[in-house]
Amino acid sequence: MLNTITEEAIVIKNGAKTFQTDIENPTYVLKNVDLSIKKGEFYVLLGPSGCGKSTLLNIIAGFLDLSVGELHIVTSREENRDGRGFVFQSADSALFPWLTVEENISFGLKMKKVPPEKRKKIANTFIKLTGLLGHAKKFPDNLSGGMKQRVQLARVLANEPEILLMDEPFGALDAMTRRTMQNELIRIWKETNKTVIFVTHDIQEAILLGQKIGIMSVGPNSRIETAYDVKLPYPRDITSIDFNNHYKQVQTHFEDFSI
Numbered sequence: 001m002l003n004t005i006t007e008e009a010i011v012i013k014n015g016a017k018t019f020q021t022d023i024e025n026p027t028y029v030l031k032n033v034d035l036s037i038k039k040g041e042f043y044v045l046l047g048p049s050g051c052g053k054s055t056l057l058n059i060i061a062g063f064l065d066l067s068v069g070e071l072h073i074v075t076s077r078e079e080n081r082d083g084r085g086f087v088f089q090s091a092d093s094a095l096f097p098w099l100t101v102e103e104n105i106s107f108g109l110k111m112k113k114v115p116p117e118k119r120k121k122i123a124n125t126f127i128k129l130t131g132l133l134g135h136a137k138k139f140p141d142n143l144s145g146g147m148k149q150r151v152q153l154a155r156v157l158a159n160e161p162e163i164l165l166m167d168e169p170f171g172a173l174d175a176m177t178r179r180t181m182q183n184e185l186i187r188i189w190k191e192t193n194k195t196v197i198f199v200t201h202d203i204q205e206a207i208l209l210g211q212k213i214g215i216m217s218v219g220p221n222s223r224i225e226t227a228y229d230v231k232l233p234y235p236r237d238i239t240s241i242d243f244n245n246h247y248k249q250v251q252t253h254f255e256d257f258s259i
């Protein structure tokens with residue numbers, strides 16, 4: 001069963017972003033971006049390299065501001081920023097190598113002055129959820145790429161964000177580990193009911209994961225050209241005829257350039 005979708009969690013109206021200042025006619029990376037993501041939805045941002053996917057994700061994360069337009073984030077937190085958790089492509093640069101798996105996962109809780117016993121309990125919950133049982137006392141250097149990405153995900157989840165922002169989180173993993181992590185992410189999303197925004201330039205990954213795919217046009221002036229619904233049940237079979245039909249339909253948006 002798909003997660004229940006009831007209301008909007010993220011809305012962008014007529015958004016634009018330029019990194020240029022002090023000129024009269026700036027070049028916009030993003031222009032006329034309209035986006036609406038429902039609470040509990042798994043939304044994939046798909047587009048060619050350099051079109052502005054990470055820029056858009058960073059705007060939703062609050063790391064960057066829109067130059068033009070409106071961004072609305074709806075979470076139940078007093079500080080909306082607390083409602084958002086960001087998973088980076090590289091776990092190596094996100095994790096602290098001098099802390100164990102458990103310490104990495106509970107780091108944010110320690111910063112929030114959560115008492116040690118409660119920290120341990122929360123860390124254990126997410127160690128279990130992300131399949132890290134038996135690895136709590138290890139250091140990141142002694143883990144595989146997939147395990148490190150699990151730790152990063154567990155650390156983000158331990159802060160209980162309502163919105164999970166993921167920037168090509170499996171891009172650096174080998175093909176088999178990547179497939180395992182994709183399946184794990186779907187399981188975790190279903191168990192936790194988060195809103196997920198997932199960036200990729202891989203059409204197959206987009207169809208495998210997303211309920212909706214925001215297909216971005218080539219930059220500059222990139223926008224969400226189409227919000228494409230993937231009405232396939234999970235887990236999805238990449239060898240099925242239905243999957244292949246979706247693939248062909250999405251691919252038509254990218255026929256003029258390689259993504």
Ligand SMILES: Nc1ncnc2c1ncn2[C@@H]1O[C@H](COP(=O)(O)OP(=O)(O)OP(=O)(O)O)[C@@H](O)[C@H]1O
Binds near residue numbers: 049052054201219
């Ligand atoms: N801080 C910055 N200052 C200036 N230009 C930037 C900055 N960040 C991104 N850009 C430019 O914005 C455009 C979009 O970059 P972005 O990284 O968002 O694209 P992307 O779609 O995520 O690319 P990729 O798939 O290759 O990671 C690029 O032309 C990039 O050079």
